[in-house]
Amino acid sequence: MTDTRKSTQNAVGAPGRAADGLAARLVVERGAFRLDVTLTAAPGDVVALLGPNGAGKTTALRALAGLVPLAGGHLRLDGAELDRTPPESRPVGVVFQDYLLFPHLSALDNVAFGPRCHGASRAEARAQAAAWLERMGLAEHAAAKPRRLSGGQAQRVALARALATHPRLLLLDEPLAALDARTRLDVRAQLRRHLADFEAVAVLVTHDPLDAMVLADHLVVIEDGRVVQEGTPADIARHPRTDYIAHLVGLNLYRGQARGHAVQVDGGCVVTTTEDLTGPAFVAFAPGAVTLHRERPAGSSARNLWRCEVAGLQSHGDQIRADLTGELPLAADLTTVAAAELDLRPGATVWATVKAAQTHAYPA
Numbered sequence: 328m329t330d331t332r333k334s335t336q337n338a339v340g341a342p343g344r345a346a347d348g349l350a351a352r353l354v355v356e357r358g359a360f361r362l363d364v365t366l367t368a369a370p371g372d373v374v375a376l377l378g379p380n381g382a383g384k385t386t387a388l389r390a391l392a393g394l395v396p397l398a399g400g401h402l403r404l405d406g407a408e409l410d411r412t413p414p415e416s417r418p419v420g421v422v423f424q425d426y427l428l429f430p431h432l433s434a435l436d437n438v439a440f441g442p443r444c445h446g447a448s449r450a451e452a453r454a455q456a457a458a459w460l461e462r463m464g465l466a467e468h469a470a471a472k473p474r475r476l477s478g479g480q481a482q483r484v485a486l487a488r489a490l491a492t493h494p495r496l497l498l499l500d501e502p503l504a505a506l507d508a509r510t511r512l513d514v515r516a517q518l519r520r521h522l523a524d525f526e527a528v529a530v531l532v533t534h535d536p537l538d539a540m541v542l543a544d545h546l547v548v549i550e551d552g553r554v555v556q557e558g559t560p561a562d563i564a565r566h567p568r569t570d571y572i573a574h575l576v577g578l579n580l581y582r583g584q585a586r587g588h589a590v591q592v593d594g595g596c597v598v599t600t601t602e603d604l605t606g607p608a609f610v611a612f613a614p615g616a617v618t619l620h621r622e623r624p625a626g627s628s629a630r631n632l633w634r635c636e637v638a639g640l641q642s643h644g645d646q647i648r649a650d651l652t653g654e655l656p657l658a659a660d661l662t663t664v665a666a667a668e669l670d671l672r673p674g675a676t677v678w679a680t681v682k683a684a685q686t687h688a689y690p691a
């Protein structure tokens with residue numbers, strides 16, 4: 328994916344960077360759960376924390392906000408230590424999934440609340456709030472109470488409230504999750520524009536890979552309290568390193584040992600690739616690269632041929648996704664017509680072929 332929005336050359340996580348921005352190692356203990364993640368970002372970066380349920384994304388965000396204490400590590404923002412700074416004194420703005428607007432205050436007063444808390448006079452705070460609402464396209468809703476606002480409008484008020492304090496760190500916790508699909512598209516596009524103009528560090532927690540890919544320059548994938556992979560959205564989509572990420576980006580992924588053009592997959596068969604590698608490797612291919620046959624194909628030019636059994640079928644847009652077990656567990660996408668012609672049903676035996684040129688191997 329190309330990011331035309333903002334330069335990413337500011338080297339997230341690169342050694343020797345300037346003191347500006349975020350440099351954190353967040354160690355948090357919550358009962359049996361331990362979070363230990365390192366996050367660094369330069370001003371202007373948008374970092375998305377992505378991961379399965381319970382991975383620790385929200386805990387990381389709460390630690391950045393000062394809402395849960397660090398059991399270890401450090402938290403520096405623009406060179407200043409924040410570990411012991413109480414949440415209300417941190418130069419941090421937070422936007423939650425469910426907006427958390429004050430129900431008894433108008434949109435304008437909700438936004439003015441931030442600058443007021445930071446010492447602005449009432450008139451100044453209201454003037455700044457009016458300017459923010461204008462920027463968000465909400466000027467005509469300034470007097471409305473939150474219950475009169477749509478979900479998308481309320482979320483924009485919450486964003487204006489966070490930005491009005493000029494935070495050096497903006498935290499967004501699933502900011503689009505509560506919105507319906509149509510509103511989500513609009514708010515995502517607007518949020519993208521506001522984040523592009525935002526000069527400081529933004530950290531976004533999301534379950535949705537599309538939000539992460541559209542909004543962030545840098546993805547940090549957390550599983551079980553640890554960072555399992557980080558990089559640009561394009562890197563991660565091309566070179567997933569865990570099953571969770573492969574599933575997220577819709578690829579079949581295997582780990583094994585490469586010898587030349589063959590990768591011996593752990594616990595099973597060989598996948599032939601066009602890359603020439605030696606040693607521990609990943610090999611991946613898209614479900615759409617798989618061709619299914621009811622009989623073992625004779626004379627197929629595909630270098631990869633596996634005998635499988637249909638474990639399940641699901642519709643997936645205008646395609647059918649077949650989950651296959653057998654020599655190599657894999658997902659295959661085929662058209663509804665092809666699925667009908669093959670008479671695919673759970674339990675059926677099928678032969679799967681994949682051309683070497685449609686696989687992609689890379690060092691593990």
Ligand SMILES: Nc1ncnc2c1ncn2[C@@H]1O[C@H](COP(=O)(O)OP(=O)(O)OP(=O)(O)O)[C@@H](O)[C@H]1O
Nearest residue numbers: 357358360378379380381382383384385386387534
């Ligand atoms: N107050 C708490 N006390 C003890 N454990 C907690 C508490 N809050 C969360 N946890 C545990 O911390 C772990 C991480 O939770 P967290 O909410 O950070 O994950 P997450 O990645 O944000 O998940 P989700 O996507 O489901 O929101 C989980 O195992 C959870 O059970």
